[in-house]
Amino acid sequence: MSFCFNFDVSPTTTTDDLQGDTCASLTDKIGLVAKPVYERGGSAEAVKEAKEHFPPSDPQHLLDDAIYETLTIGTLPPLRFLNETLFEKTVNEREDTENILSRTAEQRSDLISGVYEGGLKVWECTYDLLEVIENEGETFGGKAVLDLGCGAGLLGILSLKRTAREVHFQDYNSTVLEQLTMSNVILNCQDDDSDDDDGKGKSPQTTDKEEESKIKPKRGRRDLLLPRCRFFSGDWRTFLILASSQVPPLKYDIILTSETIYNTAYYPALHDTFHRLLAPRGKVYLATKSHYFGVGGGLHLFETFVEERDVFAVNRLWDSQDGLKRHVVVLCFKKESD
Numbered sequence: 001m002s003f004c005f006n007f008d009v010s011p012t013t014t015t016d017d018l019q020g021d022t023c024a025s026l027t028d029k030i031g032l033v034a035k036p037v038y039e040r041g042g043s044a045e046a047v048k049e050a051k052e053h054f055p056p057s058d059p060q061h062l063l064d065d066a067i068y069e070t071l072t073i074g075t076l077p078p079l080r081f082l083n084e085t086l087f088e089k090t091v092n093e094r095e096d097t098e099n100i101l102s103r104t105a106e107q108r109s110d111l112i113s114g115v116y117e118g119g120l121k122v123w124e125c126t127y128d129l130l131e132v133i134e135n136e137g138e139t140f141g142g143k144a145v146l147d148l149g150c151g152a153g154l155l156g157i158l159s160l161k162r163t164a165r166e167v168h169f170q171d172y173n174s175t176v177l178e179q180l181t182m183s184n185v186i187l188n189c190q191d192d193d194s195d196d197d198d199g200k201g202k203s204p205q206t207t208d209k210e211e212e213s214k215i216k217p218k219r220g221r222r223d224l225l226l227p228r229c230r231f232f233s234g235d236w237r238t239f240l241i242l243a244s245s246q247v248p249p250l251k252y253d254i255i256l257t258s259e260t261i262y263n264t265a266y267y268p269a270l271h272d273t274f275h276r277l278l279a280p281r282g283k284v285y286l287a288t289k290s291h292y293f294g295v296g297g298g299l300h301l302f303e304t305f306v307e308e309r310d311v312f313a314v315n316r317l318w319d320s321q322d323g324l325k326r327h328v329v330v331l332c333f334k335k336e337s338d
């Protein structure tokens with residue numbers, strides 16, 4: 001089978017050339033790992049241009065027919081997010097200019113490399129990173145935060161609820177940002193008191209499924225949260241150009257990123273983004289699986305890449321003990337001048 005990434009890989013390369021023996025493992029691991037679909041034939045697609053997106057003037061309509069879940073972890077404020085099945089159910093009623101809603105529904109794929117990078121569902125390392133944030137006592141107070149490869153945006157939303165000065169959400173796909181990330185920010189504009197309105201204590205990491213035809217975020221809170229957010233779509237390479245061209249250029253005290261190192265072809269762009277957009281004493285919190293079967297990336301390869309670049313020190317914050325190994329690491333500049 002020939003396929004096409006939109007990066008440095010020839011369209012005639014085969015999956016075997018890239019993945020070695022990991023192909024054989026793919027079918028064994030379904031459900032645990034990314035399920036990539038590779039574009040057949042054709043020439044490499046152009047690098048996806050970066051774009052800023054603005055919330056609609058009446059964001060309420062984003063929540064029409066919303067089915068949402070509430071995630072509670074320890075003492076973190078409850079986080080609401082749209083249930084991923086909503087997109088399958090309403091695919092024909094939604095704007096789908098990138099054609100990703102129909103394609104993911106048709107192909108039942110978590111990832112279509114270079115077309116759809118997986119942002120329509122919450123990946124499990126997001127939960128790990130939220131727990132680490134809880135344990136580290138990170139408050140985000142007054143900080144500029146980037147949720148890079150945000151998907152549902154739970155990491156950015158947490159920092160927003162926890163007094164970050166500003167939070168920028170970046171995802172490869174504009175559809176993800178406009179239909180999922182923004183909706184989730186609006187969903188979380190309800191008062192924290194009413195978030196936990198059943199009053200029952202919840203064990204760490206629980207999700208409640210709820211269905212509401214009309215959810216009314218309180219205007220006061222929306223006015224507090226939304227003006228502190230910006231939303232960007234596009235490839236990391238073009239996002240970096242857009243961020244650097246802002247006046248003043250964008251810099252972040254904290255970059256949060258989960259399940260974004262699955263494809264080694266993206267490492268140079270990802271590393272450059274960290275390097276150019278992180279403030280001098282900033283931190284990148286990165287959550288990942290050890291290995292992404294069928295795609296090829298993983299923590300060891302990423303750590304080796306970072307070591308070779310010699311810009312960041314990487315420290316482990318958390319390692320899972322069971323199942324497919326997962327990790328949370330923190331990256332800081334080795335030298336302040338970087």
Ligand SMILES: C[S@@+](CC[C@H](N)C(=O)[O-])C[C@H]1O[C@@H](n2cnc3c(N)ncnc32)[C@H](O)[C@@H]1O
Nearest residue numbers: 117118119122123126149151171172235236258
């Ligand atoms: C597997 S999803 C993870 C989504 C979310 N962080 C989570 O943990 O639920 C990977 C995300 O990385 C981003 N991504 C991957 N490759 C990218 C690239 N080359 N340029 C820009 N964004 C990319 C996409 O936005 C995508 O949503």
